[in-house]
Amino acid sequence: MWQESQRRTHEAHWPEIERFFSSLPPRLFRQAKLLEYDFAFRYAATGQFRHAFMGADQFPILSLAGWLLDDLGVPTTDRADADRHLFLASFLLAARVQTIEGILDPSSFSDESHIGLLEFFSTCIFLEFAHLIPSGSSGSPFWEQYQALTARDLDRLLERRERQAGTDLDDEPDAYLNGRWAAPARLVALAVTEIGGVTTAAAGICAMLDGLAAAFQIRDDVETMHRDLQHGRVTYPIATVARAAHIPLHPPPEPNQILGAMVATRSLPTILAKAEALVLDSARCARELDLMSVGSYLDDVRAISAEQLNRVSPVDGPPPSATPRSGPLMRTFEPTLPKALDMAQRFLLSERTFRESWETHREGMFGSGEVASRYPAGLILEILHGRGVDVTRETDDFLAFTVANDFRYYDHPWSDADSDTVGVFLRLRRYASSPTEHEDALARVLGCLERQIGATGAVPVWIADCDGPSTDDVRPPIVALGEGCGTVAAHLLIGLLTVAGDRYRGAVESGASHLLDRLRHVGVGANVNYPPLFALAVFFRLLALLEQRNVGRGPAADIGTTRTRLLAELHARLEAAPVTPQASALAAIACRHAGQSDLVDPRWMTTVLKQQRSDGSWIGEPFAAAPNRGGWVSWYSSTTLTSALCYEALAGSSDA
Amino acid sequence: MSTYSQGGDSKLHELLGKAITDQEFASRIVDPERQAAALEELGIDPTPEVLEELNHSIHHLRHLWESFGTPKLAS
Numbered sequence: 234m235w236q237e238s239q240r241r242t243h244e245a246h247w248p249e250i251e252r253f254f255s256s257l258p259p260r261l262f263r264q265a266k267l268l269e270y271d272f273a274f275r276y277a278a279t280g281q282f283r284h285a286f287m288g289a290d291q292f293p294i295l296s297l298a299g300w301l302l303d304d305l306g307v308p309t310t311d312r313a314d315a316d317r318h319l320f321l322a323s324f325l326l327a328a329r330v331q332t333i334e335g336i337l338d339p340s341s342f343s344d345e346s347h348i349g350l351l352e353f354f355s356t357c358i359f360l361e362f363a364h365l366i367p368s369g370s371s372g373s374p375f376w377e378q379y380q381a382l383t384a385r386d387l388d389r390l391l392e393r394r395e396r397q398a399g400t401d402l403d404d405e406p407d408a409y410l411n412g413r414w415a416a417p418a419r420l421v422a423l424a425v426t427e428i429g430g431v432t433t434a435a436a437g438i439c440a441m442l443d444g445l446a447a448a449f450q451i452r453d454d455v456e457t458m459h460r461d462l463q464h465g466r467v468t469y470p471i472a473t474v475a476r477a478a479h480i481p482l483h484p485p486p487e488p489n490q491i492l493g494a495m496v497a498t499r500s501l502p503t504i505l506a507k508a509e510a511l512v513l514d515s516a517r518c519a520r521e522l523d524l525m526s527v528g529s530y531l532d533d534v535r536a537i538s539a540e541q542l543n544r545v546s547p548v549d550g551p552p553p554s555a556t557p558r559s560g561p562l563m564r565t566f567e568p569t570l571p572k573a574l575d576m577a578q579r580f581l582l583s584e585r586t587f588r589e590s591w592e593t594h595r596e597g598m599f600g601s602g603e604v605a606s607r608y609p610a611g612l613i614l615e616i617l618h619g620r621g622v623d624v625t626r627e628t629d630d631f632l633a634f635t636v637a638n639d640f641r642y643y644d645h646p647w648s649d650a651d652s653d654t655v656g657v658f659l660r661l662r663r664y665a666s667s668p669t670e671h672e673d674a675l676a677r678v679l680g681c682l683e684r685q686i687g688a689t690g691a692v693p694v695w696i697a698d699c700d701g702p703s704t705d706d707v708r709p710p711i712v713a714l715g716e717g718c719g720t721v722a723a724h725l726l727i728g729l730l731t732v733a734g735d736r737y738r739g740a741v742e743s744g745a746s747h748l749l750d751r752l753r754h755v756g757v758g759a760n761v762n763y764p765p766l767f768a769l770a771v772f773f774r775l776l777a778l779l780e781q782r783n784v785g786r787g788p789a790a791d792i793g794t795t796r797t798r799l800l801a802e803l804h805a806r807l808e809a810a811p812v813t814p815q816a817s818a819l820a821a822i823a824c825r826h827a828g829q830s831d832l833v834d835p836r837w838m839t840t841v842l843k844q845q846r847s848d849g850s851w852i853g854e855p856f857a858a859a860p861n862r863g864g865w866v867s868w869y870s871s872t873t874l875t876s877a878l879c880y881e882a883l884a885g886s887s888d889a
Numbered sequence: 890m891s892t893y894s895q896g897g898d899s900k901l902h903e904l905l906g907k908a909i910t911d912q913e914f915a916s917r918i919v920d921p922e923r924q925a926a927a928l929e930e931l932g933i934d935p936t937p938e939v940l941e942e943l944n945h946s947i948h949h950l951r952h953l954w955e956s957f958g959t960p961k962l963a964s
Contacts, residue, residue, distance in 0.1 A: 459910065478902065489906025496905040496946050496953065497898070545952050562956035565910050 235300065235530040239287055242299045245313075246320040247283050253321065253357075264350045267342065271331055278560070286327070289533035290560070292414045292449045294327045295320060298421050300526035301438065307429030315365055315428060319421060322361035326417035329354040333390060334413065339464060339839045340569040362420075366427055375427040379420060386416040396467060402482045406472035412446025413453070419443070434522060441518035445531070448511035448538070452562075455504060458495075460566040462488035469507075474500045501545045505562075509538040570887050573842055573849075577880040578622065580849030581873065585627050587613050590873040596862040599647045606643050607634060609856075611657035613877040618664045620884050628664050636674045640696070647708045650678055650696040652725040659728025682725070683740045692722035692744040694761075714860065719759030720768040722748045723775040730778045742784055745775070749791045756802045762857050766811075766819035767878075769803055773826035796827075803827055811837060814844040815854035815875045818882035825885050838886045841879050850876040900933045905946055907931070909953060919947055 254265050269282045276291055277284040286295045293300070298319035302312070332351050335343030359379075366375050389411055396402055403409070419439045426435040454461065454468035461468050465485035467475075472482065478494035480486050495501055512535050519528040541562055581587075587610035598604045611631055617624045635658050640650035655678055662668050662675075681699035686692055694716045715721070726744055729737045751759040752772060760768035776792050776799075803823060811817040817837035824832040844851055853875045855868035904927075908915040917927040924943070925935040933939060 478898065480902075487903070487906075489910065490899065490902045491906070492909045493902030493904060493906030494898075496909070496949050497902055497942075499949060501953070544956055563953070565957060 235526045238299060238526055239296045242296055242320060243287060246317055249317060249321050250324055261350050261353060264347055268328055268331060289530065289537055292446065293530060294414050294417055295323050297418055298323055298425055301422060301425040304524040304526050305429050305431055305434065307425065318361045318364045319424060322358055323421050325354050325358045325361065326420060330413050330417060337394065339842065340460065342843050344843045362424055366424060373427060374432065375423055378423050382416055382419055402467060404476065404482060406469050406476060409467060409469040409472050410447045410450065412450040414449060415443050415446035418446055437518060437522050441515045444511045444515040448508040451504060451508040455562055456564055458563060459488060462491055463566065463568050470504045473504050474498065502542060505542045505545060509542055512538045569842060570883060573845055574880065574883050574887060576845065576849030577876055580876055581613065581617060581880060587873050590871040592859055592869050594860065598860060599645045601645055604643045604645045607631065608642060608654055608657060609871055609874045611661060613873060615657065615660055616877045616881045625664060625666050628661050629666050632658060632661060632665055632671060636671045640678045650699060652692055652694055652696065653721045655682065656724035656728035660731055663731065679737065683737065686740045686744050690743050691747040692725050694718050694721045715762045718761035719748055719751055720763045720771050723771045727775050727778055730782050745779055745784060749795045752795050753798050756798055764819055764856060766806060766823045769799060770819065770823040770826045772799055800827060807832060813854055814841045814851045814879050817841050818879045821882040821885060830889060838883060841883060851879045900931060901942060904928065904931055904933060908950055918943065
C-alpha cells in the first residue's frame, strides 16, 4: 500500500519541484542543478532525480507527510493544498541537508558560495510551513518547536565540524548515531500533527522517525566508510570497529587499519544488527501508533535490513548468490588527493606544447596578426620536472625554439630578448637530453646580460641592443612594459645559480645585491609583473639558493634581513584568506618556499580540490598584465598555467 | 580505552584492509601459492599461526567482497 501512495504523491507534486528549480535566478539555478544530480546519484535507485527518495531502500522524506496525513486520519479542509506545501517543504528540508553536507565534505564540489542557496532554501521552508500553520497562531507549539529543532540541528553540525577537526572526539559509537534525516522528518511530523490537531501523537512519531533516521544513517555510513576514513571522519561504524579492535580514534586511524579490523573483529554484522534493531523498534512504534502506511513501509525496510545482515553474517559456506534487493553495502573510493593529482597531471600532458598557455596576442602587436610568447610553457615544464614527470622531449623542443628565437620574449623579430626567457632557459637546461647543447647561443646572451648588469648593477627585464644598435634596424620605437620587475630579476638569478661553476658569480652578486636592497626597501613592491604571492615564492626560492651557494659577502649578509622583511609580508598577505584555487595554490607554494609549511592552511587545498574540473584542469585566473586591443592592458590568464600551479600546490601537500 | 598494539594486530588489520580496497592484492592473498609473498611484502612473517588467522578471515572477506561496489557515473 505504501508504494502506491508514494508513487501517487510523487506524480502529483513533482512538477512543483521542477517549477521551483526552473524559477531560480541563473547562479542559484546552476548550484541547484548540481544538487539535483546529487539527489539522483545518492537517493534514487534509477539515477533519475524524479525518483529520489522512492523505494524501501531510501529514507521516505518526501512521503512521510502524505502517509501521516492518511494514517492519522487528519481532517483537512484542503488536503491537496496541505499535500503540496508539505511535499515541497520536505523536499527543501532534504535539499538543505544535502547542501550543508556538500559544503562540509572536502571531496565534494560545493563550497561556501552555496551559502546563498542554503539561505534561500531556509526561507522557502519557512514560507511553505507558514502557508499551513500561520506564524503566531495562538496555542500552536509548532513555531517554537521549529526554532528549537533548527537551532539544535545547526548546533549538531557545528559539533560535527569540531569532531572532524579532531577536537571533540567521543569513543562511544552511539554518539555518532544522529541521522541526517532526523530533524527534517521531525519537522514534517510536527507540522502534520499540528495541522491535524493531534499533537499528542507527535512525541511518539518523532521517536519512531529518529530511530529510522539513525538506522538509515548507519547504512549510509557503512556505504561511505572508506571515504569517511580517508577524510578522518568518525561515524558510528568507524567508532564501533575502533572500539572492538582497541584502536584510538585520534589521531585519525589509517583507512586500511579500520577496514581490516572490521574483518578481524567481525564488526560489520554487529553494526548492521544495530541498524536492524532500530528499524524493528521503529516498526513496533508504528504499530502502536496505528500508522498503517508507515508500518507497511517499515516491514519492507526490515526485510532489506535482515537481508543485508545475512549477506555479511559469518556463517559457513559460500556467500549468498541470490541477487540482493538493495545495492552494494560498501563502496571503495579512490582517495581525493592522489586522484586529483593524477587528473591534473594527465590534463597537463594532454597537449604537449602547452599551446593554450602561450601569451598570444592577436590585437596587432608589432603590426602582426599573431604574436606569442611561449614563456609560460617554460614555467609549466619546470613544475612538471619538479614533480619528476618526464617531459624531456618537450623541454628539448622548448629550448631549441628559445635559441632559434634568439631568447626573445615574443616570437617576432621586433621583440627584445628578456631575462625571464633566459632565466627559464637556464633552469630547464639541466633537464634536457643534452644539457650542454646551445652553449654558444647562451654564452652570447649571457655575455650581453653580464655587460648590462655590470653597467647598472641591476638585472634588466628587457635585454635590448645586445649587439649594439643596428644601422639598418627598421623597428619602430616600441614601449616595453614591465621594466624593473624584481621577480623577473629573481627568476634570472635563480637560473644563473643553477649553472655549475662560478663563471657568472660577479653578475649574480651584483644583481642579487641590487635586488635584495630593493626587497628590503619596498618588499614585494619590487615585483611588477606577477601575482604578489607568486613573487614571494620566487623571492624565497632565490634567498634559499643564495644561502646554499654561499654567494659573496654582500648579498649573503643581507639574506637574513631580507627574509625577515618578506616573511612579515607573507604573514600579512595570508591574513586575507585566499578565495580562488590559484590564490590558494600560490599561498601554499609561497609558504613552502619560505620554509614555513606549517602556515599552509588545509582549507586552501580544499578550495583547490573543490574547483577542479572533470578534465583535471582549473579555470584560468589572472596571472600577469599584458597589452591588449586599442593600447590598453588586460590580464593574461591560462587554464594550463593555473592548472600547473594548482597541481604544484596539491603535490606539495601530498608530500607533507 | 586499551592501547592499540602496533605489532601483530596492526599488521594483520593492514593486510585485511588492503585486501578489501586493492583487488590485485586480494587476488594474491587468496592464492595459497602467492599468499606468503603478499604477507612478506607488508612485513608480516607468514608463520603457520598467521596463515591460519588469515585463512579464517578470508571466508569473511569473501562475504564482504560480494557486498562491495564502486560507483560509476554517466550522464
